[in-house]
Amino acid sequence: MKAKRTFYSERIYPLLFMFAVTFFCILITSGLQLATEDRATANELAFTRRAILNAGGVAFENTTEGIEEAFQSKIEEQDGYYVADSNSGKRYIIPVEGPGLWGAITIMAGFEEDLSTFSGIAIVSQNETPGLGARIEEPWFTEQFRGKQAPFTLVEEGTADAPTEVDAITGATRTSEYFKNITNRAANDAKRIIGGE
Amino acid sequence: MQNESLEVSRMASKLLRKTFMEPLGKNNPVFVQILGICSTLAVTNKLQNTMVMTLGVMFTTALSSLTISILRNYIPSRIRMMVETMVIATFVIIVDIVLKAFYPEMWKQLGPYVGLIITNCIIMGRIEAFALQNKPMLSLVDGLASGLGYAYVLLAIAFVRELLGTGSLWGFQILGSWWTNWSIMIMPPGGFFVLAIIIWIIREKIMKEAKND
Numbered sequence: 109m110k111a112k113r114t115f116y117s118e119r120i121y122p123l124l125f126m127f128a129v130t131f132f133c134i135l136i137t138s139g140l141q142l143a144t145e146d147r148a149t150a151n152e153l154a155f156t157r158r159a160i161l162n163a164g165g166v167a168f169e170n171t172t173e174g175i176e177e178a179f180q181s182k183i184e185e186q187d188g189y190y191v192a193d194s195n196s197g198k199r200y201i202i203p204v205e206g207p208g209l210w211g212a213i214t215i216m217a218g219f220e221e222d223l224s225t226f227s228g229i230a231i232v233s234q235n236e237t238p239g240l241g242a243r244i245e246e247p248w249f250t251e252q253f254r255g256k257q258a259p260f261t262l263v264e265e266g267t268a269d270a271p272t273e274v275d276a277i278t279g280a281t282r283t284s285e286y287f288k289n290i291t292n293r294a295a296n297d298a299k300r301i302i303g304g305e
Numbered sequence: 306m307q308n309e310s311l312e313v314s315r316m317a318s319k320l321l322r323k324t325f326m327e328p329l330g331k332n333n334p335v336f337v338q339i340l341g342i343c344s345t346l347a348v349t350n351k352l353q354n355t356m357v358m359t360l361g362v363m364f365t366t367a368l369s370s371l372t373i374s375i376l377r378n379y380i381p382s383r384i385r386m387m388v389e390t391m392v393i394a395t396f397v398i399i400v401d402i403v404l405k406a407f408y409p410e411m412w413k414q415l416g417p418y419v420g421l422i423i424t425n426c427i428i429m430g431r432i433e434a435f436a437l438q439n440k441p442m443l444s445l446v447d448g449l450a451s452g453l454g455y456a457y458v459l460l461a462i463a464f465v466r467e468l469l470g471t472g473s474l475w476g477f478q479i480l481g482s483w484w485t486n487w488s489i490m491i492m493p494p495g496g497f498f499v500l501a502i503i504i505w506i507i508r509e510k511i512m513k514e515a516k517n518d
Contacts, residue, residue: 122381129388133395140399144406151409235416240492242414279488 156216157183159230163201163218164192165254189302197221200302203232206290209283211235213244217294223303224295226253241283249277258295260288324447328454331512335458336504340426345459346496348418352475355463357411361400361419363452366428369393370436370448377437389432390423397422427451462499466490 154172157179161168168178183201184191190201201218213234218227229250236242243249252274262276262284274291276284334340341362348358369392373380380388401419404412412419422428431451436444467473470490472480489495 117381122384125379125381126384126387126391129391133391137395137398137402140402144402147406148402148409151406155409155413233413279492 156232159216159232160190160201160218161192162230162250163216163228164190164199165194165218165227166192189298192218194227199227200298201227202294202298202301204290204294204297206286206293208234208236208286209241209280210237213287213290215290215294217291217298219295219298219302223298224257226256226258226291226295229253229291229294236283237280241277241280243277243280244283244287249275253291259292262288321443321446324443325450328447328451329457330454331515333454333458334427334430334451335455336507338427338430339504340430341455342500344418344421344425345455345462345500346493347421348415349459349463349496349499350466350470350491351414352460352463352467353411354414354418355459357404357408357415358418358422359452359456359459361397361404361422362425362427362455363449364400365393365396365422365425366431366452366455367445367448368396369428370431371441371445373432374436374439374441374444380437385437386429389429393428393432394423427455458503462496462503465499465503466495470495 150172154175158168158170158175160183161175161178164183166178166182168174182192184193188202192199192201198221199218200221200223201216203214204217205212205214207213211234213236214232216230216232218229219225220227231245231250234242234244236244252268256271256274258272260272260274263273265275265278267273268275274288328334331337335342335345344358344362349355369389372392373389376388397420400422401412404415404419428448431448435447439447464474467475467490468479469487471486472478472484487495490499
């Protein structure tokens with residue numbers, strides 16, 4: 109089945125064919141993208157808000173509606189930070205970004221009214237190694253900051269007990285180091301931005 | 306006349322069965338052809354992630370094989386790779402968008418790996434080796450079976466890695482506190498070890514015995 113080679117079959121047809129395929133593919137993907145955009149934005153927003161609630165130690169129901177409701181009733185948005193009401197007074201939550209091993213790590217850091225004791229931290233985004241550095245997302249790691257005070261020192265996984273010590277992650281020394289720097293900076297930022305020092 | 310058509314349909318179903326069974330066994334993309342190894346090593350440290358990833362690959366291999374097979378008589382052969390990549394990328398982006406909208410947690414965990422399905426050699430390999438020469442339905446079956454062949458090997462690896470590396474399966478703790486996690490299993494070297502051991506067992510034990518029978 110050897111068709112005759114013509115200028116059309118060799119040059120024009122492939123060009124038109126590729127154009128048609130590209131057009132069609134882009135039509136499908138961009139259509140789908142537009143159709144789900146609202147949902148994706150809502151997910152993103154809920155994700156950030158959940159991080160704020162976690163950092164402020166506010167209890168909430170882990171659904172899109174639950175997050176929305178808790179956020180509206182308990183959190184007040186200020187310029188560059190958030191204020192949460194809790195039984196033990198006000199809590200302040202600020203977003204902090206810093207370098208990680210592979211890319212930026214963004215966290216929400218929550219503080220008690222004294223602006224130096226952590227009420228919690230939550231990860232907003234990170235690109236650390238799955239299974240190693242990405243373990244900073246695990247609850248045991250983020251929970252350990254609650255009630256502690258910066259500046260932190262890292263100790264071997266599972267041995268932290270002083271109020272300024274935190275467990276590093278075995279196998280992810282450099283991510284732990286970067287993360288410690290970010291939390292230390294968060295404490296400085298909180299004093300500077302919210303406390304006005 | 307009737308015998309002949311019966312014969313034809315019997316042959317067709319035999320071909321269909323062969324197309325479906327080969328990628329699961331003696332022509333498996335992972336342990337025989339050693340394709341798709343990068344993702345085999347990258348996403349197998351947690352069963353859940355592996356499951357989603359392999360479903361994404363199955364969806365993409367099946368539908369891109371089908372699409373290319375439908376278009377096979379119209380694609381100019383000199384630009385066929387561009388067309389193939391375009392079609393594969395479209396299906397992968399569909400997976401990515403759907404995950405992002407409906408399973409945001411999973412989407413965040415898988416990160417760049419979903420996009421990297423595009424470069425999975427199995428998909429392009431099946432298109433080049435099969436879909437360009439065969440009818441749409443057969444290509445769909447071949448694509449799906451290749452995806453399945455990939456999936457079960459990866460799930461087996463993930464099972465071993467997650468269990469030994471974290472003492473849990475599907476995120477649930479299985480082994481008690483007496484268990485010391487083998488951190489190496491969830492790190493990249495663990496993927497190499499488990500993959501190599503699985504390939505060795507299958508090739509040396511199971512496939513050789515099957516051949517001798």
